[in-house]
Amino acid sequence: MPGKLLVIGGAESHDAGDxxxxxxxxxxxxxxxxxxxxxxxxxxxxxxxxxxxxxxLHRLGAQRVTALRLASREDANGEPAVAVIERASGVFFTGGxxxxxxxxxxxTKVDKALHARLAEGMILAGTSAGxxxxxxxxxxxxxxxxxxxxxxxTGPGMEFLPGVxxxxxxAERGRLNRLLSAIAMFPHELGLGIDENxxxxxxxxxxxxLGRGTVTVIDAGQARDIQCPTAGFxxxxxxxxxxxxxxxxxxxxxxxxxxxxxxxxxxxxxDHAY
Amino acid sequence: MPGKLLVIGGAESHDAGDxxxxxxxxxxxxxxxxxxxxxxxxxxxxxxxxxxxxxxLHRLGAQRVTALRLASREDANGEPAVAVIERASGVFFTGGxxxxxxxxxxxTKVDKALHARLAEGMILAGTSAGxxxxxxxxxxxxxxxxxxxxxxxTGPGMEFLPGVxxxxxxAERGRLNRLLSAIAMFPHELGLGIDENxxxxxxxxxxxxLGRGTVTVIDAGQARDIQCPTAGFxxxxxxxxxxxxxxxxxxxxxxxxxxxxxxxxxxxxxDHAY
Numbered sequence: 001m002p003g004k005l006l007v008i009g010g011a012e013s014h015d016a017g018d019x020x021x022x023x024x025x026x027x028x029x030x031x032x033x034x035x036x037x038x039x040x041x042x043x044x045x046x047x048x049x050x051x052x053x054x055x056x057l058h059r060l061g062a063q064r065v066t067a068l069r070l071a072s073r074e075d076a077n078g079e080p081a082v083a084v085i086e087r088a089s090g091v092f093f094t095g096g097x098x099x100x101x102x103x104x105x106x107x108t109k110v111d112k113a114l115h116a117r118l119a120e121g122m123i124l125a126g127t128s129a130g131x132x133x134x135x136x137x138x139x140x141x142x143x144x145x146x147x148x149x150x151x152x153x154t155g156p157g158m159e160f161l162p163g164v165x166x167x168x169x170x171a172e173r174g175r176l177n178r179l180l181s182a183i184a185m186f187p188h189e190l191g192l193g194i195d196e197n198x199x200x201x202x203x204x205x206x207x208x209x210l211g212r213g214t215v216t217v218i219d220a221g222q223a224r225d226i227q228c229p230t231a232g233f234x235x236x237x238x239x240x241x242x243x244x245x246x247x248x249x250x251x252x253x254x255x256x257x258x259x260x261x262x263x264x265x266x267x268x269x270x271d272h273a274y
Numbered sequence: 275m276p277g278k279l280l281v282i283g284g285a286e287s288h289d290a291g292d293x294x295x296x297x298x299x300x301x302x303x304x305x306x307x308x309x310x311x312x313x314x315x316x317x318x319x320x321x322x323x324x325x326x327x328x329x330x331l332h333r334l335g336a337q338r339v340t341a342l343r344l345a346s347r348e349d350a351n352g353e354p355a356v357a358v359i360e361r362a363s364g365v366f367f368t369g370g371x372x373x374x375x376x377x378x379x380x381x382t383k384v385d386k387a388l389h390a391r392l393a394e395g396m397i398l399a400g401t402s403a404g405x406x407x408x409x410x411x412x413x414x415x416x417x418x419x420x421x422x423x424x425x426x427x428t429g430p431g432m433e434f435l436p437g438v439x440x441x442x443x444x445a446e447r448g449r450l451n452r453l454l455s456a457i458a459m460f461p462h463e464l465g466l467g468i469d470e471n472x473x474x475x476x477x478x479x480x481x482x483x484l485g486r487g488t489v490t491v492i493d494a495g496q497a498r499d500i501q502c503p504t505a506g507f508x509x510x511x512x513x514x515x516x517x518x519x520x521x522x523x524x525x526x527x528x529x530x531x532x533x534x535x536x537x538x539x540x541x542x543x544x545d546h547a548y
Contacts, residue, residue: 146487174448240526252514
């Protein structure tokens with residue numbers, strides 16, 4: 001993945017002077033030369049979201065912003081849509097319902113074109129539902145219930161960033177328990193809880209934290225013991241989970257994390273030219 | 275502390291057939307021989323709370339339940355109140371505002387009598403605010419904001435259980451970030467997040483988990499690095515905190531934790547006669 005991923009925990013501020021995350025997106029996509037595409041398929045009001053982000057991205061210096069309306073799989077398999085993606089230097093997915101993204105885009109020509117452009121160096125950004133869908137496994141929903149097999153539902157995401165499970169609005173909606181529930185059942189995945197107004201910028205096998213909040217990393221890979229009763233999948237409370245010895249990291253802006261080593265690091269060694 | 279502590283994460287159910295935590299309290303205090311005392315000082319409606327708990331505890335087999343109304347420090351320094359505590363085999367603190375407990379009881383004769391009775395083998399129970407006040411340091415309040423120096427306020431608790439920081443309603447109110455904020459600043463304390471309808475029963479230097487939810491244990495004692503900016507104590511958002519390598523454990527009912535070793539264990543070795 002020579003391209004970059006910008007995974008935003010939701011509610012990224014659009015106010016002038018407080019929009020460093022979207023500003024970084026525009027810069028990494030080429031600044032005034034960027035070809036930006038906004039996809040609001042997750043939203044129930046795609047027109048409003050398209051207009052909102054087009055205005056902000058213009059204000060932040062992008063001259064070419066295209067709203068790509070994908071309301072159906074027919075749209076997402078259409079040559080016009082593919083042509084828009086093939087010209088893009090940056091694509092932004094808005095929030096809404098992540099299942100709308102997979103059901104409309106999954107396996108379509110636009111899906112393939114996005115992966116191809118990412119391999120060629122494009123930056124792909126998403127907020128909220130647009131963040132949740134980034135990984136190979138995404139959280140579909142869950143409850144504030146206790147840590148249990150029944151309190152979270154997962155499904156395959158769009159597979160731009162393998163090996164992690166992303167939850168967003170993390171602090172604001174108190175989502176530790178649903179992320180812990182998922183990570184206990186699937187400890188090979190790394191759990192990332194991203195606060196609002198906060199993002200990770202994935203570059204190769206590392207990410208940098210941007211924004212006002214923190215990213216909570218939960219790593220159950222080295223957990224000493226995990227007990228997940230398989231009964232209760234149909235019950236909201238499900239079977240309570242025991243998890244001994246997960247690692248937890250809290251990372252604010254300017255901190256880096258190595259996804260291969262599963263360890264925080266202070267700074268990237270390499271230069272980040274943009 | 276030869277006595278036992280029962281620390282409940284709030285909203286313990288009073289429904290018949292679903293009140294195992296309070297049932298355990300009655301049993302440990304002596305069952306039908308128990309002398310129980312309910313202290314509703316934390317509540318703004320102490321009369322209602324007293325009546326509610328008296329009814330439940332009677333139903334669970336306790337024959338002697340005394341509501342001890344402590345509305346002022348004068349009450350809490352009075353000989354009649356001290357005499358009630360001295361006869362008690364079990365004392366229960368209701369929920370409400372934990373600062374009401376410290377301001378009315380802290381340093382009074384009732385406070386001293388509670389510690390003395392605990393040393394003699396009494397069981398002391400508390401739910402919600404009555405749980406928060408148990409330790410040497412208690413959480414006064416906080417926000418759902420990000421992990422930061424400004425997002426939690428702590429103060430001295432009633433010092434029945436040293437070495438831990440207790441947060442309650444943990445899953446239900448999404449309180450990871452305020453507990454993490456406190457633990458990052460004070461990593462010598464062990465963080466305990468107790469869900470509703472869930473409790474820890476502390477016996478010596480171990481506790482057992484009871485109830486329907488889980489207890490989340492956060493141990494930053496071995497954290498590799500912690501950065502807590504001291505600026506921002508007056509700001510809700512405060513300075514964002516970095517925390518590398520805390521340990522996290524999730525414990526459902528029937529699991530034990532060794533407070534000295536700071537490690538989960540499957541079962542207590544000793545018999546628990548009651």
